[in-house]
Amino acid sequence: MLELTGVIPAIPFFSFVLLAVFGPRMARRAVSVIGVGSIAASAIVSGIVTAAFISTPPAGWSYHEVIWQWMSVSGFQADIGFYLDALSVVMVLVITFVAFLIHLYSTEYMEGDEGYSRFFAYMNLFVASMVTLVLADNLLLLYLGWEGVGLCSYLLIGFWYTDPVNGRAARKAFIVTRVGDTSMVIGLFLIFHRLGTLNIQDLMNRATLQWPVGAAVAVAAAALLLGGAVGKSAQLPLQTWLPDAMAGPTPTSALIHAATMVTAGVYLIARTHVLFSLAPPVMLAVAVIGAATLLLAGCSALTQHDIKRVLAYSTISQIGYMFLALGVGAWSAAIFHFMTHAFFKALLFLAAGAVIQAQHEEHNIFKMGGLRRMIPITFWAFLIGGCALAGLPLITAGFYSKGMILWGSWSSPQGGPVLWIAGLVGVMLTSLYIFRVIFVAFFGEAQIAVEHPPRLAKNLPMVVLSALSISAGWLNLPPYLGNKLWLNDLLYTALPKVAEKQVGWITEDWSEGIITAAFVLGLVLAYELYLKHRGATRPLSDNALGRAIHELWYADWGFDFVYDKLLVTPVVWFAQVDKRDFIDKFYDGLAALSRACYRALSATESGRMRWYAASIVGGTVVFIFIVLVL
């Protein structure tokens, strides 16, 4: 059944073509059937492929299929080929399944929109690109998927194009991620130049043979790829585009800017983990970027009042955890967290979307309130998602995946207490900012009357994702619950095991306990500040220092400001100044000069006898003078 792999991206691609060409003339119902049905079919096929892969694993736990040869030029070869192993199987299953739920949700969310078929066309193209990215057997095809998802992200952020603000956010996302992509493509050149192939498995084999650990070229290659990963996954210092990307329709934010595309960087690093293992300095950089990002974004999330922006910063922060895991070599923990995060963050966004539509497109949580009673399913969904995000112990999925990452951040050979503490503080921040939203928006007094309460197409995906946000964690049960690591065991067929070192007094159980304490601390703080004593934060925002910090965090630590002054302004300035192309001035000068000569010479032809005679005499004198003297 593994031969069906190629079908998974093909179905959404063809439905994209169908919708792009005929969509505008189709009935809405037909658009829904094609748009959602294609993703459902794709999800079913990936379910079949996954079942086949696990029940009768192919030799070496990997399956490779070349659909056709893409290009072959004097030693360079790239195929349209797919590579299936535990890593890509897990990714594809999660992507198609979550995508299906979000597409289903969108039929209701977008029902009144005039761009209905355009929306589903873009979304289908996105799924096709994302699956291609994950299944690609070589870096060039991966790059095709990579740019494809970037394009869809741009198109969907700017989906409501009549508002220039959305267009601006869309362009920002495209350009900032393309900065990272440029680094990545240079990495591709380097890798091909040194290793002679872009096929991922081949290049990793060759790299292990040719490059010693810590070789400069390995460091350069890994660092360049990291540049791409940082851009796509919105990590420091290229994280600035993601909060603005919330301008897109909420299902888009759920699918692209939370569950799937933004984790492409995590996937890239896990996929090419051999290169990163050969470059310890880059591994350290990955871990540090992850730790710093999760803290900075966590602080920013605390200060936002737009519900989607809180979730956006939360996404940046959670991907920071995944980077932290990758950086310490806990590959499978990163993928585990990718999976649980895909479920609970998609859930949070879908619930937020339901809230926003029920509240007349209001995004500000402080203008909401009391939603708990008015839209109970949405409330429960958001609560479950929030608990999973914050890591409510034992029950929710986020607890298990985050616990595994934190334990790895200390116990792995590359880890240490500093990274662990950063992660721990992050847990407290997470719990604080998400319960702040829950308490402010869902509790207290009702402020806006509810209209468009969610119906079946919205509720069903939320219910399913709620179930997954709880149960997905049980795929990896920690030691005190029997140490049943089903998902990890599967992933270990494709990724190296997490190494452990002795870390003295602390054990995994203790680590989990302390994390729980941090979670409770955040929860209690949120309860005290935002539910019990509303306005308790007033003294903080009243003093100058508090306000300055608030503004700094609110403005994402000033990154946008610096980039604007340092990069955007000079380019725009130069373009403005040189619009008429100053090189052309040189030719204008030539033209003016020849015209001047023409005028000067034609002026001599005045028709005045005296002038001619004087010229002849003068010329003769000069001539004789030259002849005599020289």
Place this chain on the structure above:
Amino acid sequence: MILVWFIAILVVGGAACWVVARWSTAVCRWIALAVTAADFILSLALWIRNYPVNLLQQQDWLRQVNWTWFPDAGIHFHLAIDGLSLLLVVLTFFLGIVSVLASWTEIREGVGFFHLNLLWVLAGITGVFLAMDLFLFYFAWELMLIPMYFLIAIWGHERRVYAAVKFFLFTQLSGLLMLISILALYFIHHSATGVYSFEYSDLIGTSMPLHVAIWVMLGFFIAFAVKLPMVPVHTWLPDAHTEAPTAGSVILAGLLLKTGAYGLLRFVVPLFPAAAHWFSPVATILAVIGILYGAVLAFAQTDLKRLVAYTSVSHLGFVLLAIFVGNKLALEGALITIIAHGISTGALFVLVGALQERIHTREMDRMGGLWQTIPRLSGAAMFFAMASIGLPGLGDFVGEFLILLGTYKVSVGLTVAAAIGVLFSTLYGLKFIQRAFHGSNIHHWELHDLFAREVVIVAPMILILLWLGLFPQPVLNTFTVTMDKLQQTASQQYQAYEGGQQ
């Protein structure tokens, strides 16, 4: 003989159009369409019959005609075709069809004379791609200028005369330099061998001291660099592209620029390998400057056609870079870029022309929100803009990727700078989409979406770009043999020269 037919059909067809237009402009248009279509089908048939292109070692050409013209001066009427010329000729006739269709409703004055000029430009371009006698080559080179001058000067927009004169001066003056170089080569060859010949295969391998070779090469180089265009001799291009009628812009961007690239590939490098090698640092640096400068200036423009015109400066910078980097990866990439740029930029000019026919302006400030009223045209423009900014899966990406991959072997610094140029292309691509099609329709345009005729033009161009982007192998294979030959000649020359030095 088929090679003569290619040109004869165009020349006779052009004359027929002129005559017929006195009675019926419709018939004139249909004749022009039939003529270009006939040539296109012939060239396609030639390609299919000769695919895969396998030249034997001693056989240089797939087809050739070689008639003595002025025997005393060693001038022949020598047309020949190989993989490189074949691809360019197919592109020429395809864009010929596009140009005729694009002018269907745009050109209403002097229809007959317009089509005469249009078909004769194509004849000149075909001649340039096929001529293997330098005298004949120069003849064809000049032949394509004059009709082009008329196309701009008569059917152009507001500043057409200025643009046409500028175009003519730039190309004519640089062409004269090439004439001097051709004659110099001719006499150097005579003094070395005692034979007067303009024949390409004779002149290859003419040995001369490096300092002489450099001067002679520069004559050729400047002529081709102006056409390409290379910064800083590019300034005729924005004016000419902007002021020309749609068909003129399509031919300028799609084909005339490519004659410059073709000249560099066919003549400069094989005839003067050592000089070209000596010159390559300058050429590659100018190429990268062109990539960056063209992209930034495209971003600065508010006139749609000017914007697209500057993107050509940027894209052709890649071609120049590839030719002087000179390894196979880069050269194959250059060929894909030549074709893909012809299609994607040609299509953009067609769409901008279609837009101008509807709203009578090219100024982006007068647009905005057009997606609402003309979604298909906007979607198509988005597609070609994405091709232009190098989205993988479309033709331009394959070309630029291979060029950069090849360049990396020679210079990391140039590769990085050129890759930043690709990044800059995002700026103008997105500005183009934003200012024209996104935003709100503040000028309340209510326009007709793509007509059937326009769909017929644009749909094949979309398919070709997808084909080039996802399965470029047939094109690469067609070029490979020719490229190997060109490289072989160049490296033999170069080694001979190096050997002579020691």
